[in-house]
Amino acid sequence: MISQDGVIAPPTFLGNEEQQQLAKEIFQLMVMQGALFAVDAPIRQTRSNLVQFLAEQKQIDPESLAAAIDAAILANPSVFAREEIEDDVVYITSRSGTYRPQTEDLSHMFKDRLYQPEKPLPIDDISVVVSTTRPALTTVEPVFISDYWQIQAGLVPVPRGVPTEGAEESESISAGQPSPETSLVSETPAFSASVEEAVVAEAAAEPEAVDAQESDLVAEPEVVRSATEIVVDGQVIDLAWPVEQLMASYGPLLERALLAAIDRDPLNQIVSFGRNVYPQASLVNLGKNDLRRIRDYILEVGEPLLDTTIIADLYYHNPRQADYEGFRFSLNYRLSREKDFDFVGVEGARLWSTKGLPIIGTKRVKASEMGQLTSYLEEGFDDSLESQSAEAIKESGSVSRLLTFFEWEYGVLPFDESLKALFPPLMLPDQRSAIFRIDVPQHYTSYLAEVRVPTGSRGGWLQGLEDFFREHLVPGALITLSRTEEPNVFVLQYEEAESSEDRLLTLDEKKNKLAFTNVTYYCVVDEDQLINQQRFGKLRNLKLFPMADRRKADLLLEHIFETVGDQLGNRSEPLYWIKLDDLYVAANVLRPFSKSYLRLLLNEDERYYADDSVADAYFYKPEQKPELLEEESYEEEIDDEEDYPSMRRGGRRFRDDDE
Amino acid sequence: MEAKLITYGETALDKLAQWLRSTGQPQDITSVTEQYLDLLRQLVVEDENND
Numbered sequence: 001m002i003s004q005d006g007v008i009a010p011p012t013f014l015g016n017e018e019q020q021q022l023a024k025e026i027f028q029l030m031v032m033q034g035a036l037f038a039v040d041a042p043i044r045q046t047r048s049n050l051v052q053f054l055a056e057q058k059q060i061d062p063e064s065l066a067a068a069i070d071a072a073i074l075a076n077p078s079v080f081a082r083e084e085i086e087d088d089v090v091y092i093t094s095r096s097g098t099y100r101p102q103t104e105d106l107s108h109m110f111k112d113r114l115y116q117p118e119k120p121l122p123i124d125d126i127s128v129v130v131s132t133t134r135p136a137l138t139t140v141e142p143v144f145i146s147d148y149w150q151i152q153a154g155l156v157p158v159p160r161g162v163p164t165e166g167a168e169e170s171e172s173i174s175a176g177q178p179s180p181e182t183s184l185v186s187e188t189p190a191f192s193a194s195v196e197e198a199v200v201a202e203a204a205a206e207p208e209a210v211d212a213q214e215s216d217l218v219a220e221p222e223v224v225r226s227a228t229e230i231v232v233d234g235q236v237i238d239l240a241w242p243v244e245q246l247m248a249s250y251g252p253l254l255e256r257a258l259l260a261a262i263d264r265d266p267l268n269q270i271v272s273f274g275r276n277v278y279p280q281a282s283l284v285n286l287g288k289n290d291l292r293r294i295r296d297y298i299l300e301v302g303e304p305l306l307d308t309t310i311i312a313d314l315y316y317h318n319p320r321q322a323d324y325e326g327f328r329f330s331l332n333y334r335l336s337r338e339k340d341f342d343f344v345g346v347e348g349a350r351l352w353s354t355k356g357l358p359i360i361g362t363k364r365v366k367a368s369e370m371g372q373l374t375s376y377l378e379e380g381f382d383d384s385l386e387s388q389s390a391e392a393i394k395e396s397g398s399v400s401r402l403l404t405f406f407e408w409e410y411g412v413l414p415f416d417e418s419l420k421a422l423f424p425p426l427m428l429p430d431q432r433s434a435i436f437r438i439d440v441p442q443h444y445t446s447y448l449a450e451v452r453v454p455t456g457s458r459g460g461w462l463q464g465l466e467d468f469f470r471e472h473l474v475p476g477a478l479i480t481l482s483r484t485e486e487p488n489v490f491v492l493q494y495e496e497a498e499s500s501e502d503r504l505l506t507l508d509e510k511k512n513k514l515a516f517t518n519v520t521y522y523c524v525v526d527e528d529q530l531i532n533q534q535r536f537g538k539l540r541n542l543k544l545f546p547m548a549d550r551r552k553a554d555l556l557l558e559h560i561f562e563t564v565g566d567q568l569g570n571r572s573e574p575l576y577w578i579k580l581d582d583l584y585v586a587a588n589v590l591r592p593f594s595k596s597y598l599r600l601l602l603n604e605d606e607r608y609y610a611d612d613s614v615a616d617a618y619f620y621k622p623e624q625k626p627e628l629l630e631e632e633s634y635e636e637e638i639d640d641e642e643d644y645p646s647m648r649r650g651g652r653r654f655r656d657d658d659e
Numbered sequence: 660m661e662a663k664l665i666t667y668g669e670t671a672l673d674k675l676a677q678w679l680r681s682t683g684q685p686q687d688i689t690s691v692t693e694q695y696l697d698l699l700r701q702l703v704v705e706d707e708n709n710d
Contacts, residue, residue, distance in 0.1 A: 247689070277679065
């Protein structure tokens with residue numbers, strides 16, 4: 001026994017007086033033997049040693065002494081433990097006066113904790129809990145936490161079908177009383193089971209007049225699934241089905257989920273590029289020198305290059321080599337992880353671009369501005385499929401369209417539904433653009449065009465045809481874009497015609513104004529959309545708003561009415577009139593518009609109203625602006641007969657003297 | 660293995676990687692998904708049959 005001040009009190013010995021004395025003597029001997037032991041550490045001594053020592057000291061018979069020692073020890077079981085080994089006996093005690101066998105507490109061992117409760121993770125999932133790598137620099141990185149631990153922490157709801165302790169209980173409780181869901185499952189034939197049907201039936205089975213709060217409190221009973229069903233993104237998949245049946249029913253879902261899981265895998269055992277996957281361990285290592293060579297080569301050629309071209313020209317790999325596809329995948333995967341390289345290809349033509357290549361398309365319109373100017377396409381005002389259905393475009397592989405002034409001037413085509421049907425989809429989920437070669441067989445030339453796909457509310461567009469349009473075509477020309485056998489090569493054609501000369505609208509960039517100039521052209525045009533001075537003479541007065549302001553469609557519309565429309569009122573009460581077709585041509589001088597978008601703008605503003613006597617014609621009755629009346633009277637004095645546009649919002653005015 | 664212990668995309672991913680290595684070529688996700696389903700089926704269905 002140990003007192004509070006640390007002094008060890010001797011134990012109390014039992015038995016007769018002789019036994020007590022002998023036990024005490026043995027205890028003292030053993031404590032001396034283990035004087036440097038821990039207080040509770042076991043001190044062992046054999047009976048034969050004790051007999052030999054004490055018999056010599058006391059000069060008595062060893063055999064009788066052995067019996068006496070054994071009797072004294074057995075009389076004090078609280079002080080001594082006794083073990084028999086072979087032909088001897090071992091006595092055990094400790095300095096504290098008692099001996100308790102030490103037990104090792106293994107209940108908190110790491111390996112045990114991983115398996116409690118009942119095997120939460122398979123052994124290969126340890127990596128989702130424990131990082132296998134140590135970063136060279138201490139960085140705060142997102143850590144993937146397995147669904148299991150997130151559910152345990154209550155961070156995510158328990159998905160249907162995931163076993164929980166409560167669910168097991170409810171399953172066992174409800175085992176005797178089949179729920180509606182269980183009967184549904186059991187009655188549904190194995191291969192015709194439709195989850196949608198089950199969901200509909202489940203919804204119908206719910207009582208209608210249940211209080212909302214109550215329905216929240218009453219948890220939906222778990223669907224009792226068979227032993228072969230798993231849940232993938234909320235969809236129950238029965239692994240008892242044949243693989244072909246599973247792929248036919250849930251192929252896209254299963255592929256998407258597997259790709260996502262491969263990307264999430266912290267061990268990175270498998271890597272993906274587009275729709276291809278490859279084991280990480282089999283990747284060919286491409287170092288900094290390789291990347292530098294590839295970048296230099298792309299810059300030397302001056303345009304994006306195919307992966308096959310890079311491999312052939314820099315690595316001399318032959319497609320017939322067994323490791324060719326593996327090397328090709330490695331190259332694509334490596335470049336996709338480098339910020340200096342941009343993937344600008346599509347499935348079947350993996351093009352790589354790098355920093356420093358010449359920009360494709362006009363620099364006069366910024367990408368952010370163009371995205372806003374074409375946002376109406378993503379808002380549902382895309383009428384490009386009125387004349388040609390998407391199916392027809394996909395089948396024929398070509399799209400025809402009339403060039404507007406804006407498209408002709410800047411070499412930009414809004415990426416509407418007709419072009420979406422023609423061009424292949426982008427390959428990577430985070431890809432923003434793709435580059436295509438547009439061949440013009442009529443002139444034996446080709447151009448690089450970049451397709452920027454819509455992102456969010458911003459529209460997409462195709463750019464890079466500025467030079468060709470300006471050189472060979474005029475606004476109103478009919479062009480046809482067609483697919484070729486190469487997924488990244490398209491053909492652009494137009495119908496040639498005898499030379500025609502006309503005074504057409506052009507943009508004088510130096511003076512930053514529109515003007516009519518004599519132009520000779522050799523293409524078939526739609527006369528309604530040909531912007532010549534005879535029909536659209538007033539367009540020279542159109543104000544060239546800064547590109548950033550052109551997203552304000554309502555502002556442009558007012559200005560176009562005032563500039564191009566027929567003035568039917570007077571100066572104090574102006575009233576403008578214009579046909580929708582002319583409005584469409586005029587509006588497309590400043591920015592892309594569709595007719596359906598124009599109709600929306602006209603119908604949602606009460607200052608515009610339709611002319612019932614003429615189809616698709618509109619009036620515009622502007623509000624009176626008293627502060628402008630004085631300005632206009634001043635205008636009258638200096639302008640004589642010229643009908644110049646009224647004061648613009650920007651405060652600027654133009655006088656066109658191009659003629 | 661019981662189906663409830665299977666996490667799609669995590670369980671047996673090492674075996675899928677092993678199969679991919681054995682093919683020696685990059686594979687399309689469709690064929691990889693088919694192979695993965697086959698692996699899961701072997702884990703679940705055959706286990707059930709053994710029981």
